[in-house]
Amino acid sequence: MATLSVALTGNPNTGKSTIFNELTGARQKIGNWPGVTVDKKVGYVRHNDRAISVIDLPGTYSINARSPEEKIVIDYLLEEKPDVVVDVVDASNLSRNLFLTIQFLEYGIPVIIDLNMMDEAKKRGFKINTKILEQQFGMPVVETVGRSSKSIKNLLGVFTDTVMSNYHNSSIIEDHIAKVQELTANNKNKEQVEEEIIALRYALIDQIMAQAVTTTDVGASTSEKIDRVFANGFLALPLLLLLIYAVFEITFTWIGQPLADGLDGLIGDDISPWIEDSLVSLGVADWLKSLVVDGVVAGVGSVLTFVPLIFTLFFCLSFLDGTGYMARVAFIMDPIMRRAGLTGKGVMPLIMGFGCGVPAIMGARALDSEKDRMISILITPFLTCGAKLPIMALFAAMFFPDNATNVVFCMYLVGVVMAIIMAKVLNITTFKDEESTFLLELPPYRMPDMKTVLLETWDKGKGYLIKAGTIIFAMSVLIWFLSNYNFDGPTEEMSESFLASIGAAMSTIFAFHGFAAWESGAAIVTGILAKEAVISTMGILYGVADISSDAQDAVDTASQLMGSMGGSFTALSALSFMVFSQLYTPCVTALGTIKKETGKWKWVAFAAIYTFAAAWVVSLLVYQIGSLLGFA
């Protein structure tokens, strides 16, 4: 028998993704819809000897093809004609959810109406008569409770047993469609017609609701009570800061960092020597051994150690997202963000930027307008990502041992201030004609579904593993080659290598910044490939064998480096170098993501060049003004 194709549709916040994840588990493929950066999720499951493929279409409030998501939904349903279309409806929020249902029926697409979150609906005092609902629409109605396995099994049975061709629009729906067609045929102003049709749909919904739903007043919901503390009162902002602090504490102190240290130790103490011994016993040439151990293992290893941090951060953010708190973050922060020309919804992607720019740039997808998306993407590179943190920690420990934490904190501030300034500038120049909007549902607080949180974490985090295996791998080989060879072949002296020549060329433009040594020039060049490489390049060039990427080991490493580096930097030129590193061109992975998200090389070039220019100017100011004030 042919595979049964099922499409899941519905509003955002209806538990649709939870149903999808519970149905298909890990048997899913996540890709992209052609031409747009909207996730395309397909999963597979067997039931009663039938192979079923399930597609999770983007959650939308309507299908007027206004946004890429809405266009995807309607195009897919009309062109691919899946065997079964399921409209997942939040039973506790029936009225607005049925708007989409009616639009499907207007298009002649029969749907199974899945009343999800029936438990929540009951708690909130709604009694829904599914039999009447079935009669009113003429479509099958099924009840589910999000993640209950009984519901899921029942749902699978409905998929295989329902013959959609047996269902036809009820006479009420047919009458409605006739009215819509009549309105459309009348040659009136198109906008006015659309508005009248919307009003007609809600009139029909109100009529159906009056028949099928009875409501008892149960007073303020738990969500509203939680909101009084977390979203409305004077505690809202402090609590938000506390939660962000907690996320960073969990990521960098409690869970992520210890795991990262363990992995770092494993690679440095066990895997690397083991590979070296194996290569020696195989009798391979010295250059090959050096390439593998000093190049590939060291390079790829330095990125792999960041993987636990990233996964922990994404887990925390996915979890918070699942609770519904993220919508409150946008709600609380909107007035503050608006001053910088952004919207409240932009907070979360930017917070992610402190972990890594790549997911932050991807996270900008969630924003409503093109303008908000573009500005968010273009200012993200200024933030202190996890790979820049070791640069800051190390330099601060070396040159400002008494004030290290304050100096690092100032670097974070420099990044944030630059991001705000650029947002403002972009807002009144490049994007001045476009509008920024804010209209956001505040979904009820819920306990997140763990399977969904874990799958999301994996989906977002696996990009790092791919990064380690591709770009970083290639880059490690390249840096190894550049630092060990020159035009005459292999060289023992790194100061005569290609990398030294490139670094020297680069450092000429930093003559008035206080850090004109070729070593810093080389570190800046490799830093464009990956920010992790700034410190590891300096380590190789200044002859410190093992530089840990761990901020907490910074002090030990600092004392080792101080001996060899102290001559190249003063406190002031170190500060200037830190500011430059904080702000300049994002790594190639981030640039690649900008290409993917904006679709234009123009924006990649812009992001690469304007950040470099801004970094150059600001770090020059730091050094020159500092010198004038008598610092050294």
Add this chain to the structure above:
Amino acid sequence: MTLKDATPGMTVKIESLEHSSLKQRLMSMGLIKGTTVKILPSAPLGDPMAISIRSYNLSLRLADAEKIQVSAL
């Protein structure tokens, strides 16, 4: 009065929506003439505001709320 002028705790009825780029989206979300709206407490800085409509909660900026005419119930 407009939705912007309504204070938390009030229940109002939508009378009309002024033309704006957001109008159709607002209507699709259920803000239709005659719909009752309960005003919820605003964000800590007073803007955006939050409303309860058709048994869900929605937040919108005061600048957009100003374009919605309502009457007190």
